[in-house]
Amino acid sequence: MEQLLEILNPHFLLRNAFYAGLIVGFVCPQVGIFFVLRRMVLLGIALPQVSNAGIAFAFLLHTLGWHFFPHMESEKTMALTGSVVFALIAIFTLAILERKQKGFTENRIGFTYVLAGAVSILFVSWNPYGQTEVLSMLRGEIVSIPNFYLWSMFAIYGAIFICIIGFHRNFVIVSYDTDMATTLGKKVILWDIMLYLIIGIVISFGVMTVGPLVIFGFLLIPPIAARMVVRGILPFCVVSSVIGTAASFIGFYISYRFDLPTGPTDIAILCIILVLLYIGKILIRLKR
Amino acid sequence: MNTDNCITLENVAIGYSGKVLLKDINFSINAGEFVVLFGPNGSGKTTLFKTILRIIPPIQGTIIYGDGHPTRFGYVPQRQFLDEIYPFTAEEVVFMGTFGQAKPFCPTPKANRDCIEQCLKDVGMLDMRRKLFSELSGGQKQRILIARALATRPNVLLLDEPITGVDVLAQKKIIELISDLHKKRQLTIMLVTHEVHHIPSWVNKIIHIHHYKVVLGSLEEIISLSRIDEILT
Numbered sequence: 384m385e386q387l388l389e390i391l392n393p394h395f396l397l398r399n400a401f402y403a404g405l406i407v408g409f410v411c412p413q414v415g416i417f418f419v420l421r422r423m424v425l426l427g428i429a430l431p432q433v434s435n436a437g438i439a440f441a442f443l444l445h446t447l448g449w450h451f452f453p454h455m456e457s458e459k460t461m462a463l464t465g466s467v468v469f470a471l472i473a474i475f476t477l478a479i480l481e482r483k484q485k486g487f488t489e490n491r492i493g494f495t496y497v498l499a500g501a502v503s504i505l506f507v508s509w510n511p512y513g514q515t516e517v518l519s520m521l522r523g524e525i526v527s528i529p530n531f532y533l534w535s536m537f538a539i540y541g542a543i544f545i546c547i548i549g550f551h552r553n554f555v556i557v558s559y560d561t562d563m564a565t566t567l568g569k570k571v572i573l574w575d576i577m578l579y580l581i582i583g584i585v586i587s588f589g590v591m592t593v594g595p596l597v598i599f600g601f602l603l604i605p606p607i608a609a610r611m612v613v614r615g616i617l618p619f620c621v622v623s624s625v626i627g628t629a630a631s632f633i634g635f636y637i638s639y640r641f642d643l644p645t646g647p648t649d650i651a652i653l654c655i656i657l658v659l660l661y662i663g664k665i666l667i668r669l670k671r
Numbered sequence: 672m673n674t675d676n677c678i679t680l681e682n683v684a685i686g687y688s689g690k691v692l693l694k695d696i697n698f699s700i701n702a703g704e705f706v707v708l709f710g711p712n713g714s715g716k717t718t719l720f721k722t723i724l725r726i727i728p729p730i731q732g733t734i735i736y737g738d739g740h741p742t743r744f745g746y747v748p749q750r751q752f753l754d755e756i757y758p759f760t761a762e763e764v765v766f767m768g769t770f771g772q773a774k775p776f777c778p779t780p781k782a783n784r785d786c787i788e789q790c791l792k793d794v795g796m797l798d799m800r801r802k803l804f805s806e807l808s809g810g811q812k813q814r815i816l817i818a819r820a821l822a823t824r825p826n827v828l829l830l831d832e833p834i835t836g837v838d839v840l841a842q843k844k845i846i847e848l849i850s851d852l853h854k855k856r857q858l859t860i861m862l863v864t865h866e867v868h869h870i871p872s873w874v875n876k877i878i879h880i881h882h883y884k885v886v887l888g889s890l891e892e893i894i895s896l897s898r899i900d901e902i903l904t
Binding site: 419420422548549550552553555556559560562563564565566567568569610613614615616617619 | 721724725726744746748753754756757758759760763767770771773775776801803819823
């Protein structure tokens with residue numbers, strides 16, 4: 384209890400990490416909903432890996448003294464730019480190939496995952512300095528988040544959340560029934576681009592903050608768990624975010640209490656919630 | 672019945688990626704008519720249907736909509752193409768019909784909620800509104816999709832194979848429902864089917880796709896052509 388009060392104290396030393404976790408837990412499931420409903424779960428594994436490769440590439444350039452823009456000397460800004468650029472290139476290339484029906488989706492995503500994983504390792508190994516620092520960022524530095532970074536995250540994820548809520552009907556109709564959306568006068572390609580853009584930004588920013596594994600977990604596990612117990616799209620969205628936020632809160636508390644790494648603890652909590660909901664669903668079915 | 676031209680196709684060629692599937696298509700549908708688009712599987716019915724709906728652009732020719740009046744389509748797709756992973760309730764599926772008029776960041780206006788309720792009543796599914804769409808029977812799903820199309824406040828209702836894969840009783844009920852809507856709401860209706868016995872005897876017009884040609888025909892002509900095809904195959 385003492386530790387819980389400590390975490391909730393506004394002057395808590397690791398409060399930025401705690402708040403960042405809550406933001407990720409609340410917003411990522413709203414984006415993950417579309418991964419699950421559009422059956423793009425595999426893309427949820429591949430994109431964080433691509434984002435990772437972007438970070439490693441940016442660090443390599445930074446170490447070699449090259450910058451994306453003049454005077455861009457902050458490592459984190461470089462890494463974020465690399466992460467966003469790589470994620471967006473990958474998502475739009477995959478979307479174009481999907482539209483043109485070139486080959487099998489699974490093959491394309493599998494190839495992207497393997498390629499991104501391999502080049503991430505190569506970029507890190509070619510980096511003559513600071514391998515430890517790069518690897519620490521790739522793991523997700525959830526415990527040391529500066530104020531500026533937290534506020535940027537709050538602004539970006541907040542804007543994305545508002546977009547998803549405000550344009551929810553458009554995203555839902557173009558995902559569920561493209562033909563119907565067209566007859567209603569919706570520009571399907573534009574809404575798809577906007578959704579992909581949101582996905583790219585959420586993943587690249589999230590990977591920088593909490594790492595690829597945690598982002599993948601928060602994107603997918605809350606919607607999968609929520610889908611088992613809800614009826615209707617509105618409860619589905621609400622329950623997904625509730626599960627994500629609760630897992631982030633409980634995960635942070637447990638990791639602080641027992642001195643465990645926060646990211647993997649969060650994922651373990653998400654998995655426990657998923658399994659409990661599944662068992663609960665089976666028990667209710669058996670009672671009926 | 673109003674004799675205004677509702678949809679007119681002039682020398683239209685249709686297909687995908689520049690590849691022509693059907694050409695020299697010429698026909699018109701008058702406002703208030705009940706039209707059946709009939710042809711065997713793979714004949715290009717759905718492509719023609721989607722071209723009329725503006726989902727696929729025509730490769731050649733022109734399609735004229737209405738006589739200066741805006742044409743609003745109510746579209747009923749083949750239900751098996753809708754993914755059941757979405758946890759929609761029946762009411763939420765009907766709600767989609769109002770998305771064309773919905774403004775971003777605004778709550779659903781009361782008029783739209785009333786419209787949804789009325790559409791559910793019209794198809795006899797009001798008491799099923801809270802059920803998951805994926806848990807409904809084939810016939811019930813079809814009714815909900817018709818209600819969704821009605822929620823767009825259409826003047827033309829287009830139904831793609833609405834009675835395929837449902838039991839005989841449900842087929843009869845769906846045809847009765849479509850017929851009622853045609854009479855009560857004075858809707859122009861275009862129904863796509865590949866089975867002769869799904870064509871109601873009282874339809875105004877039958878558009879028949881036969882050996883890659885689009886022709887207008889009577890029910891008797893189509894039945895005899897289908898029998899000849901059956902004998903030859």
